[in-house]
Amino acid sequence: MKNVLISGGAGFIGSRLCEKLFERGYKVTILDNLSTQIHGDNDSSLLEKIKDKCIFIKGDVRNKSDWIKAIKNQDFIIHLAAETGTGQSMYDISNYTEVNVLGTAKMLEALSETRSKVKKIILASSRAVYGEGKYMCLKKERFLFPLQRSEKDLKNAQFEIKDNNSLLKYVATDENSELQPLSIYAINKLQQEQMVLFMGRTLGIQVVCLRYQNVYGPGQSLSNPYTGILSVFSTRILNNNNIDIYEDGLQTRDFVYIDDVVEATTLAIKKNIICNEIINIGSGTSTTVKDVANILKKYFQSNIKISISGKYRVGDIRHNFADITKAKEILNFSPKFNFQEGVINFVQWVKNQNIMRDNYDNSVNELKEKGLLK
Ligand SMILES: NC(=O)c1ccc[n+]([C@@H]2O[C@H](COP(=O)([O-])OP(=O)(O)OC[C@H]3O[C@@H](n4cnc5c(N)ncnc54)[C@H](O)[C@@H]3O)[C@@H](O)[C@H]2O)c1
Numbered sequence: 001m002k003n004v005l006i007s008g009g010a011g012f013i014g015s016r017l018c019e020k021l022f023e024r025g026y027k028v029t030i031l032d033n034l035s036t037q038i039h040g041d042n043d044s045s046l047l048e049k050i051k052d053k054c055i056f057i058k059g060d061v062r063n064k065s066d067w068i069k070a071i072k073n074q075d076f077i078i079h080l081a082a083e084t085g086t087g088q089s090m091y092d093i094s095n096y097t098e099v100n101v102l103g104t105a106k107m108l109e110a111l112s113e114t115r116s117k118v119k120k121i122i123l124a125s126s127r128a129v130y131g132e133g134k135y136m137c138l139k140k141e142r143f144l145f146p147l148q149r150s151e152k153d154l155k156n157a158q159f160e161i162k163d164n165n166s167l168l169k170y171v172a173t174d175e176n177s178e179l180q181p182l183s184i185y186a187i188n189k190l191q192q193e194q195m196v197l198f199m200g201r202t203l204g205i206q207v208v209c210l211r212y213q214n215v216y217g218p219g220q221s222l223s224n225p226y227t228g229i230l231s232v233f234s235t236r237i238l239n240n241n242n243i244d245i246y247e248d249g250l251q252t253r254d255f256v257y258i259d260d261v262v263e264a265t266t267l268a269i270k271k272n273i274i275c276n277e278i279i280n281i282g283s284g285t286s287t288t289v290k291d292v293a294n295i296l297k298k299y300f301q302s303n304i305k306i307s308i309s310g311k312y313r314v315g316d317i318r319h320n321f322a323d324i325t326k327a328k329e330i331l332n333f334s335p336k337f338n339f340q341e342g343v344i345n346f347v348q349w350v351k352n353q354n355i356m357r358d359n360y361d362n363s364v365n366e367l368k369e370k371g372l373l374k
Pocket residue numbers: 007008009010011012013014031032033034035038039059060061062079080081082083084099103124125126127211212213214215216221
């Protein structure tokens with residue numbers, strides 16, 4: 001039996017991963033501080049579901065002593081614990097950097113100070129490290145990696161990315177694309193990758209960084225207004241609140257279903273991977289934000305109004321979807337759920353949950369106060 005530690009294992013991805021690894025015969029330990037933003041003030045329903053399937057250590061990734069306790073006898077670490085809201089990271093900077101970067105530093109110190117037998121670390125990274133990602137200039141037939149959109153263009157509702165007035169086409173972003181993190185969260189994720197890859201080599205531990213796209217599905221926090229657009233929109237719909245979509249609603253994301261992400265992560269543990277690797281995990285397709293809102297409205301049979309506001313958030317990207325060729329080649333990973341199927345499962349799950357208080361307006365006001373929503 002192999003031992004695996006999941007930091008942040010009581011969260012959305014971690015709890016599902018725990019169930020899967022338990023079913024496959026792994027002995028799972030979880031290190032998680034049950035952050036109230038994710039789990040609320042009372043007992044965590046996610047933890048309740050998995051508590052018989054793991055050893056649970058309530059601890060904080062910022063405490064080296066918690067890591068030392070947790071890594072004892074582990075073969076693998078899946079490092080998921082993080083603060084994850086892109087917008088929130090732009091003003092809660094020291095907290096984000098402490099949990100995401102310092103927390104990773106503490107893990108690495110604990111590994112280097114103890115005689116751990118950890119063979120492999122899987123790090124949950126993010127597509128956020130790419131920023132806008134890869135585009136093609138149709139006129140000159142070359143690839144480009146555009147910088148952040150200008151304030152002037154956004155103000156004039158010029159949301160699509162152009163290069164010297166010629167339109168660019170967004171294409172699948174592969175792992176060799178230029179990196180342009182556009183938020184503190186994205187910078188944190190890139191630093192995590194670099195630290196773990198570097199120290200993995202030094203400590204003789206194999207490292208696989210998985211750059212997840214937008215993960216959705218059952219288990220996603222319905223009360224956290226800072227991240228996860230499907231759950232944010234669902235909570236608004238169930239509270240009978242209208243949805244105000246930023247820009248023109250035609251911005252796209254790559255939505256990847258939770259079970260596909262769990263499968264890819266399990267493969268990264270199981271497969272004998274020769275080198276340290278960075279691998280995109282996504283669906284490989286893109287969906288507009290407007291379509292997401294309309295599909296949810298339809299499946300919840302709601303009468304709320306969906307409006308397109310033209311407002312924009314500093315740091316938001318326009319489009320991004322993953323090139324998953326490398327995940328196919330190295331992990332033998334192919335997503336099994338298309339967006340329609342995944343959303344049906346998600347909506348069915350939401351309908352069986354308590355309706356959460358809609359805290360979205362508070363998060364929007366925070367962004368406005370900090371000058372991050374225009
Ligand atoms: N969900 C996505 O769409 C997505 C996309 C890209 C990357 N990721 C990455 O995947 C990982 C997991 O994401 P998730 O969606 O499951 O997030 P989540 O918020 O549901 O889970 C994170 C878990 O970490 C725990 N945690 C937070 N701070 C901690 C601390 N200081 N000490 C110990 N535990 C702490 C929380 O209590 C929570 O259980 C994160 O690293 C995130 O950056 C997620």
